[in-house]
Amino acid sequence: MPTNAAQVEELRWKKISVLDDGFVCLVDVMGDDQAVVQAARVSYGEGTKKVSDDRGLIRYLMRHRHSTPFEMAEIKLLCRVPMDTWRQWIRHRTANVNEYSTRYSLAIDATQRTPPDQWRTQAANNRQGSGDLLSPEVGAELTASELALQDSARKLYERRIELGVAREQARKDLPLSTYTEAYWKVDIHNLLHFLALRMDSHAQLEIREYATAIGEKIVKPLFPYVWEAFEDYRLGAMFLTRLDVELISRLTAKLSANGRVAATEDDFLEVQDPTWKDLTRSRERDECRQKLVRLGLLPPT
Numbered sequence: 641m642p643t644n645a646a647q648v649e650e651l652r653w654k655k656i657s658v659l660d661d662g663f664v665c666l667v668d669v670m671g672d673d674q675a676v677v678q679a680a681r682v683s684y685g686e687g688t689k690k691v692s693d694d695r696g697l698i699r700y701l702m703r704h705r706h707s708t709p710f711e712m713a714e715i716k717l718l719c720r721v722p723m724d725t726w727r728q729w730i731r732h733r734t735a736n737v738n739e740y741s742t743r744y745s746l747a748i749d750a751t752q753r754t755p756p757d758q759w760r761t762q763a764a765n766n767r768q769g770s771g772d773l774l775s776p777e778v779g780a781e782l783t784a785s786e787l788a789l790q791d792s793a794r795k796l797y798e799r800r801i802e803l804g805v806a807r808e809q810a811r812k813d814l815p816l817s818t819y820t821e822a823y824w825k826v827d828i829h830n831l832l833h834f835l836a837l838r839m840d841s842h843a844q845l846e847i848r849e850y851a852t853a854i855g856e857k858i859v860k861p862l863f864p865y866v867w868e869a870f871e872d873y874r875l876g877a878m879f880l881t882r883l884d885v886e887l888i889s890r891l892t893a894k895l896s897a898n899g900r901v902a903a904t905e906d907d908f909l910e911v912q913d914p915t916w917k918d919l920t921r922s923r924e925r926d927e928c929r930q931k932l933v934r935l936g937l938l939p940p941t
């Protein structure tokens with residue numbers, strides 16, 4: 641199995657741009673695909689070598705969620721990220737973090753700015769997410785007022801510093817769009833958990849862009865077998881609950897009894913889980929419907 645030494649040298653300290661002024665870059669890495677395999681062979685013994693090659697072993701471990709071998713490799717990043725996105729990122733407790741101190745140093749003089757054509761509406765069907773884009777005309781007004789607010793907040797901050805206010809107090813009215821920087825070190829198991837949550841379409845677009853950059857531009861070249869298995873068994877996979885499995889089995893039985901191949905929404909509602917039947921809205925039923933659409937068992941809604 642090839643090591644990742646050449647990729648590490650190519651990536652180290654190379655800033656990968658994210659958003660308008662952010663970046664992620666690799667500072668250090670411990671281990672490669674081989675480190676995962678080596679750890680697994682210690683726990684499973686020499687026997688594993690005979691029955692599976694390295695790639696196959698990594699795929700087996702990922703499929704069966706044997707996580708500890710993936711904890712044997714670690715990655716350290718430097719990231720520059722707006723504070724609102726950092727607030728979501730920092731919730732992942734299994735990393736080690738050192739953040740730029742705005743008590744000790746002047747706050748970074750950069751804010752994330754939204755161009756006129758990138759303002760998003762509130763999603764109609766999801767209280768947490770975004771919907772379509774607002775018109776660029778409305779966006780132009782929003783971008784202009786954002787600039788004015790950010791400039792005025794920065795001037796106020798600098799004036800406070802000039803007048804002798806402590807940095808720890810002067811910062812309190814800086815907007816959440818202000819960039820911060822941090823070192824972030826995490827093992828590959830917990831990094832993949834972060835990526836699975838934050839590359840997902842339910843995650844906010846801004847953090848999704850960071851997660852995608854980390855995954856595609858750093859983890860993929862450094863851990864090619866791990867990344868391939870992660871794409872196959874996590875990112876591109878689908879989780880079926882007991883309720884989903886039983887519904888699919890009722891649906892396919894109904895179709896074959898009627899000599900049909902394509903199901904309709906009425907078929908779906910008829911075979912839905914009994915606990916959903918009386919609910920006008922059910923998130924679980926909606927999720928199940930989407931899985932069936934993905935499986936080609938229901939037409940897209």
Ligand SMILES: Cc1cc2nc3c(=O)[nH]c(=O)nc-3n(C[C@H](O)[C@H](O)[C@H](O)COP(=O)(O)OP(=O)(O)OC[C@H]3O[C@@H](n4cnc5c(N)ncnc54)[C@H](O)[C@@H]3O)c2cc1C
Pocket residue numbers: 731732733734735830833837838842843844
């Ligand atoms: C789309 C999305 C929406 C979200 N919305 C909200 C929200 O509205 N409000 C909100 O507060 N948060 C929200 N979060 C944050 C979310 O609830 C988690 O806090 C965050 O994703 C970190 O996940 P984690 O705890 O699994 O990760 P980590 O902290 O990295 O932990 C990894 C795993 O380690 C284990 N672990 C770590 N620490 C402990 C511990 N102390 N005790 C037991 N087990 C532990 C758990 O198994 C955990 O899954 C959201 C996250 C996402 C992705």
